[in-house]
Structure formats: structure tokens, C-alpha cells
Amino acid sequence: MSYVRIDAIPASVQKEIESRLAEIETEENIHILMAVESGSRAWGFPSPDSDYDVRFIYVRTRDWYLSLRPGRDVIEQPIVDDIDLNGWDIRKALGLLLKSNAVINEWIESPIRYRQDHAIVAALRNLADDLLDSRALAHHYANLGRSNAARWIEVAGDVPVKKYFYSLRPALAIRFLRNYPDKRPPMNLQALIDASDLAKSLVADIDQLVEAKKMTNEKSNGARKPDVDALINDELARASEVSGRLDEDDSFNARAEEIFLELVNS
Template identity: 30%
Template sequence: MTIDDLELEYSAAEIREFIETAVARKGTQHRPRFYAVTGSHVYGFDSADSDIDVRGIHVAPAAEYAYLETPAEEVTVNMDGVTEGFEEYPEVDLRSYELRKFGSLLAKANYNVVELVFEAPTVMNGMPLEMDALQELIRDYLPMNVPHAYLGMAKSNYYKHLDPEKEQGYTPVAKNFLYVYRGLLGAQYVLDDEDIEADVFALAEAVDGGNPELVADLVAHKRTAGDEILSDDLESRARDAITQQFNALDPLPEPDKSGYREALDDWMRKVRT
């Protein structure tokens, strides 16, 4: 998938200008390096009112870490309402990680940043060699605890939004079922293929027992009915699929990250040089 496939309201050039302006506010020495569109556009269930989630990496001068006032870990824009000065881009949410913060998230095998590296269509890539090398580095160590992270996300969303025993927060809408199902499918996919896939349609096709027809119906409901509660039939089908996938999930191995942190440190040194 490329940025042109997404049919966004803004061009890649406009989003790049937005990123450069936002990161420059933290200091002209902060260099924006790699950015991509993530979120529902990559998951395969974006709709007309979906925000454009942009995530990426900027690099601060290494010398700044020698002082008491160290570089900010993140630059965020429009994450909690529209940020002053960015009214022209109300639908674009930006989270830019300083390289050290990005590396720390990778060290934890955070599935959001792993998907950013592997799956997200880029809008800016000032270090293609380094990003290709990072993909190969991570792939050499998969599955690590990435399946655990996907399963944790699925369970968290289920108990937060889909547990009928909860008095508050129970919202059986298509989006919440899709997040839970995607998490369970993603966990199995990493175990099976030692690779990353973010799109829920592709996951449902690739994982044994996946239900592409259900995914299509949930996405269609999300796009046409928004946050309306599902029909009894569609909710029953979604719950059955989630239960079946949870029961079918292979045992998660003990995470093995031997040498991974050191390899990331080496990669980060080369990026910061």
C-alpha cells in the first residue's frame, strides 16, 4: 500500500509540510526523518470521519542529552483537539518520536511502532536504507513478545468496551469488535509467519479460521452506520468469531530477545551519526 492508495484529503506534500512545521517548533536542530500514516487507514476499516494518524521519527542532536534539559520524547499535534497554529489540518493527528523514545518502544516490541516500520504507507522517508535495515533486524528476532502485545490489546479492548457485565463503557459497535478481532488475528499471524500484517482483511484471509465475510460486514456497518449498536445477528457472529479465535490461538512462547536490544542500539547509533 502507498499513500496514493488511501485517497486522503491532503496530499503527501501537504502532510510533509505539516510535519516539518510541527517538528521545527521544538527547535531547528530536530530533524524529521521518517513518517507514515497509521491507524484505521492501515487497519482496513477507515471511514469518512476517520482522522489521519501520522506517526514517525525525528532526531535531536546527541549532544542535547548531555544537559539537564534533555530533548522532548515526543512532538504531538492535534492529539487532544486542534493544536493552535494547525487549524488548517484538523483531521491530521501527529505523534513524532525522538529516536531514543522510538528505540525504547521498539525494545519493548510495541506493536504500534512495529507496524509503523513494516506496514504503514510512508509520507516522508529521509532514511530508506536505515528503515530497510530496521525491518530486517526486527524480522530476525520475531516473534519476540509481539503476539503478547496483540493479545493484550485485544483483551483490553474487549473488557473496556465489549464486556456485557460492565455497567459503564459497554459499547458493542463495529469498531470495537474489529479492534479485538484484529488483535487476536495479528497475534496468530506473527506466530505463524514471523512477520507483521496490519490489515484486518488480509489477516482474516491468512489466518486459519479467520472470517473475511464477518470482517467485510463489520467494516460495512462501521462505514454506513458509524457508532450505531450492531444488530443482534451481527453481534452474535462477531462474538462467536472472537471466542473461536481466542480459543484457537496457539500458546505464546516465552519471549526471546537475546541480542535484540544491542542490535537496536547499533542501529540507532548509525541513524544518529
Template identity: 35%
Template structure:
């Protein structure tokens, strides 16, 4: 599959006349709980020629789209963000983008952009927005799939992971790791809850269907308690975000020069 992805990335560069700076795997494979038949979610950041930026219409407006989205099939979902879009989202502490920076499955990386971007993360880190994002993700999935006595049991991972990410930020005040395994080991203490989650994870990795089953009380109790507690914790935060725009402008210009010099 890696060969197919590499070929597709080269085709995208030629088709759209761009340079890809970074391409990774996201989603369940990067999080550490894919099924054997999970598709591949490839995400990338790219940059246009300088002339594309030197025009009266800003990027993202009209025909100047700031995303590239290839047709999705059963095996591969591939899309990318233009560099200035990525940097604006970085400024907002966009959680999916920050997860891209932590993916262990890297398909392509060239130039100094990503390392320079990572070095600025402390300048943009703002826990409030990330906490709200992850908590809302947990609440929505819990409300949609895990109510009642019979539940969509595989959805537990889409509730547990964002809750553990919130607890990581609460504990360490830094961006959480992408790996569910690391979050689980560090955040949940040994005991019944951890054993239940590990058992569920083992079944999912072995590709059990994990469709409709009886709810797991110990996990539901944990989720309900943490959602309520985290809502109060977020309300108590009094953090003023920094404005890293000048640094991000410099990073964009330096990258434009490095790629197209």
C-alpha cells in the same frame, strides 16, 4: 490532506530544530478499515542535533522530552518519537512501532535509518511480548464493548484484528502485517465467520454508523474461543529474547553521523 501533512512536518522540523526520518499514517486508515470521516493519525520518528545528546541529562528526563505532540484537532492527530526512544521500544518489540514500519501510507522518509532498522527486525523479534500486547487489546475491547445482546458493533474490528495478529504469529512466527484485509484473507477460512466479517467490513468502509446493534453470535463465539486458546498457547512459549542493544547503538550513531555530517 497530504499537502497539509507535508507542511505540518516541515513546520515541526523548524519549530523543534530536529530532522524527521520517517512519517506514516497509523490507526484505522493504515489497518484498512477507516470510516469516511476518520481523522488522520500521523506518526513520525525524529532525531536531534548531536549536541542535544551530549549533555549530563539523559533524553526523556526533565526538559529533554523524547516525544513531540502537536495539538489534536478533528482532522489531524500528529505526534512523534525521538530516535533513541523509538529504538528502545524497537528492542522491546513494541507493536505500535512495528506497525509503523509496515504502514503502506508513507508521508516522508529520508536517510537510511528505516531500511537499516527493518533489516534488524529478526534480531529483536520476540513473540511473547507482542502476543501479550495484542491479546490484552482484544480482551479489553471485548470485555468493554461486546458483552450482552446489544453491542458497540464497530468495536468488533478492535477485537478481531489483534486476535488475527496473534494467530498470524502463531502460524508463521513473524511480525504480522498491518492490513486487516491480509490478516482476514490468510487466517480465517472460507465460511460463515468470514462472510460475516466481510459484510461488517463492507458496511464500515461505506461509512455506516455501526453503533449499537445486536451481537453477531458467530463472531462472538470465535472471539471467546480464541481468547481462551491463545492464553494457553502464550503460557506454553519458552522463548528467550535476544539482546540487540549493541546493534541498535551502532544504528543510532550511524544515523546521527549520516544526518548531521
């Protein structure tokens, strides 16, 4: 995969993000292992006013993990100039990865990297691949898609284009998992479409929605697409068809522990 999509992020913004990440490392006394885009820019359908949703995984010094009272395992920064920076401690990230958490899987899969990954990220990716629970991911996407679709899909009239995508992407992720239960769904919408074997008319409808979102702000309405509505409803209802991981392998915990200890002892 491509680790840095410079073309997707203006050079001035890229430079500012890199500067802020370096400041966080100094102020928090951490080392950032990976920093990625997690929002609509990585999904492939940003609006002109979309934020830059920068997410990172970091490790602290060894002594911090030896404290009697566990410290806060997230770093959150206020949004400034449309740049939203938030990060998770490696121990939190590994704990969620062992549960096949969809968010951490998406970060690992992001096509936009704001830095070169630390070498340990390859081990994180391999672990995520081996313990992937497609049913858990499908359940996440079904809940996400339904909670968003419930606000508009049964209501007549135009709907903000943004809301379409917050239901469509989860629906296509479920479709991907039904077809490829041993693989992690790509973040990027076009990659999901390419793997979905959709009718040409549906692809054309989705392309029109993407173009509309590129040209309008986050709250602008767009014309309804009945076939896309039907696709969303159908796929969100089929999450239970996705098979889960059958084996319970204790070696996953040992591998996560090994990754953690390698980092904090280095």
C-alpha cells in the same frame, strides 16, 4: 511492501500532512526518519469521520543528546482538521524496539507512508525482524483485545461497529502469530484475513462489518455477528500458545547502538 498508498489518502490531506511535518522539522530542529499512518486507515477499515493518525520517528542534532538533563523524547501536536500528529525520538524508538514493542513494530509495518523512509529505516526493519518476540506481541494483542471486548462482547444487543474491530484485529493478529511465529503480523485487516484460513462464512461476516464501518460514523451501532464473537473469544484465549524468542543475543543492543550513533554523528 508499498511505501506510499496515495489512493488511501486524499491528495489535499496528503499535501497538508507533508506541510505540517515540514513545519515540525523546522520548529523542533529535527529530522524525520519515517512518517506513517497508524490508525484505521492503515488497518483497512476507516469510517467517514476517522482521524488521520500520523506517527513519526525523528532524530535531533548531536548536541541535544549530550545534555546533562535528558529532553522530552516525544512530540505531540493537537488534533486539527482530523489530523493527529505524534512522534518519538529515535532513542526512545530503539529502546522500545529492543523490547519487541508492538506499537513500533506496527509503525514499521504500516502500508501507508507519508514520506519516503530515511535509509536507516531499513536497518530498523532488519533489527525488528531479527529480535521479534512473538510471545511479547501476542501478550500485547491479547491485553488490547480483551480490554476492548470486555466492554461489550458478553452484553446482549447491538454494538458500535468500531468496537468490533478494536477486538477483532488483535484476535486475528494472535491467530497470525500462532501460524507464523517468526513473522510480524500485518497491520492491514485484509492481509490478516488472507493469512488466517477462515471459513468463508466468517470472511463474509467480517466483510459486512467493514462495509458498515465505511458507511457509518465512529459511534454507529451494527448487528451482532455470533461467529465473529466466537472467533474473538477463542483467539484472545490462545495467546499463550504463541512461542517466544528463546535466545538472548547481546548483539541486538550493539546493533541498536550502531544505528543510533550513525544517525547522531552524521
